[in-house]
Amino acid sequence: MSQVDESYSHGVGRASVVTGSRVTLQIEASVLRMVARPVPEAMFGSETLRHLVEEMWICMVEAGGVGIAAPQVGISWRLFVASARDYLPSTVFINPEVELIGDATVLGEEGCLSIPGWRSSKVPRHEKVRVSYRDMDGVARTEGYEGIAARIIQHELDHLNGRLFIDLDEHPIADNPPRRRARIAMAEMERRLQGEGG
Numbered sequence: 001m002s003q004v005d006e007s008y009s010h011g012v013g014r015a016s017v018v019t020g021s022r023v024t025l026q027i028e029a030s031v032l033r034m035v036a037r038p039v040p041e042a043m044f045g046s047e048t049l050r051h052l053v054e055e056m057w058i059c060m061v062e063a064g065g066v067g068i069a070a071p072q073v074g075i076s077w078r079l080f081v082a083s084a085r086d087y088l089p090s091t092v093f094i095n096p097e098v099e100l101i102g103d104a105t106v107l108g109e110e111g112c113l114s115i116p117g118w119r120s121s122k123v124p125r126h127e128k129v130r131v132s133y134r135d136m137d138g139v140a141r142t143e144g145y146e147g148i149a150a151r152i153i154q155h156e157l158d159h160l161n162g163r164l165f166i167d168l169d170e171h172p173i174a175d176n177p178p179r180r181r182a183r184i185a186m187a188e189m190e191r192r193l194q195g196e197g198g
């Protein structure tokens with residue numbers, strides 16, 4: 001997931017580097033729409049896994065994000081990393097199982113490193129979750145999260161199931177900066193044409 005504050009614009013230009021493709025144009029066909037496979041047992045404690053996690057951290061930090069899932073770097077494995085100052089300590093979640101607590105959802109703001117330029121403040125998520133996952137050495141852990149941390153985890157978990165936040169967005173047009181800019185440009189153009197005609 002991209003930054004929770006307005007500094008997201010810094011990450012947009014580099015965000016396509018994360019996936020190595022113009023994901024916004026190819027979402028339906030990409031690895032982003034696949035259900036990822038569990039990380040194989042043999043990978044725990046391996047240099048391969050450690051290297052992948054390190055690369056994911058680099059991509060996330062470079063793009064100014066707070067979370068990134070393996071499918072976003074082209075690897076269809078059930079694994080994501082997340083780190084949000086004051087909200088979520090840097091953690092690697094491998095083969096996570098997420099329990100959504102309660103029935104109620106809250107609307108909140110999200111963006112995604114794989115969908116540059118699209119942001120919404122109306123993405124529904126559960127307020128609290130409990131996550132069981134493995135760390136890089138294969139040790140099983142369980143942790144509870146709420147608020148922004150719970151939101152980031154639900155966003156990243158969705159990436160492992162081929163789901164993107166735009167699928168849940170209840171108000172995509174009003175909060176989509178390219179669309180907003182396009183509307184402004186169209187209105188300007190029409191005003192100008194009317195001015196020329198009259």
Ligand SMILES: [Zn+2]
Nearest residue numbers: 001112113114
């Ligand atoms: Zn995302």
